[in-house]
Amino acid sequence: MNYAHLHLLLNHFPIIGTIVGLALFLISFLGKNEDLRRGSYIIFAAIALLAIPTFLSGYGAQLMIKGPGISDALVQRHQSSALLSLWFMEATGALALIGLWQTPKSPHMPRWNVAAVLIFSLLTTGLMARTGNTGGDIRHPEDQTGQAATSTRDTVTEGTIGSIIHTFEPSPEKFSEAVTFSKWWWTFMMILHFLGLIMIVGTVGLLDIRIMGFLKQLPTAPLHRFLPWAMGGLGINIVTGLLAFIGLPENYIYSGVFWLKMLSLLLLGVNAALFYLTDIFAGVERLEAGEDAPMSAKLIAASSLFLWFAVITFGRYIQPLGDTLRPGN
């Protein structure tokens, strides 16, 4: 397994996942099927999470294939496209999570949310298709009709739609410079990252320890009202984390602990899915003061707490253990 391999494996998820999610979402409008809509939202949220390691592994893949025979211009074009589609994907995922959060209280998603997810998912699916297309162009000159199929060009000719989208695509260098221009801005981002982690540990931690059986005087239903703060903290950390990575990819791309941190985050996504998408959540949603949670819920709560502390631990060790990987491994 190397970065190129990982990138080629993962990139299927955001490209195909958005198409599947969008299809289910659009079908949900026929017959007003709320279950199908909910399913499509879950897919958007899951794909938003998977898009992160897909994007990160792209930097490693780039390091591996850089050199003669590979057009830098085509790689840049793909990277710019990926940068734009990533932010739209994360926005779509965030909107989907907000919609999912509302559903237990009412049978329908709020209308503003459905409209927002419609717009963002359409745009994201289109942008992901372009990202896939531009990625394929790097290594597959045979699919470029009507042009000389040379793979060492320094300029790229865009089609009509391509040129329109291209005006919105940020240049990776400019984006990177915007993040690293000042150590005070960088430190501000890190302050936000720490505040985000505190918001997560405080709120999710409290819910987890209650489910595990401590502080039983607390009923669980109101504890869930704190979770939007945890999601807010997660959102802040995903944004500041991605910005930090784009700013200084070499700080992270060679770090084994960084990938362990990413893996822990994915496992937390799986944990959340196990909790919320099965009847385990229903079993602990309205525990009264003094009531004990079932063992399945306790295990999920314990693994949640463990994994969040794993995320903090791996994050802390990125700095000293920054060079444990080599490209091409």
Next chain:
Amino acid sequence: MAVPLIFNTIEQTALSTWLRESTSVFGFYFILLFHTIGMSLVVGASAVVDLRILGVASALPLKPLKRLFAIMWVGLALNVATGIFLLTAYPTKALTNPDFYIKLSFIGLAVFTMRKMSIQVFEDTSLDEMAMIARGKTMAAWSLVFWIGAVSAGRLLSETSKYVLYGHLWGS
């Protein structure tokens, strides 16, 4: 004002040297990790109490949250202990940095508020929950401000230090 020689003396000790130079995973970054964990415990628990008093999750009974103060004190104790080790490793870097004293001030103010809230709001059994909230509102708001100040000042330490070790400027 000259840098006190005692900082150099501390840096020459075996403990200080080991903390800085050891390649073991149990060295400096291990201490720093537990400093981060302690921070998430004390500020996380404090934030939950403060947010509840300020109106979030208003269906949550307030009185049982008194137990969270125990977590706060554990987190604080962990950070005092790890903090002393961190100071032992880099006394000059921290103690010649005005930002470090700003951080300690914020922590002092936050802990003072924490203690005041613990006594005046949670230990006064004559108060019902509405009265508790009324009494605790201002303290809760300031508590959040002070802790955010402490975390920010702490995060800024690495960017504001003048010296890394006695006689060695940061970056040299």
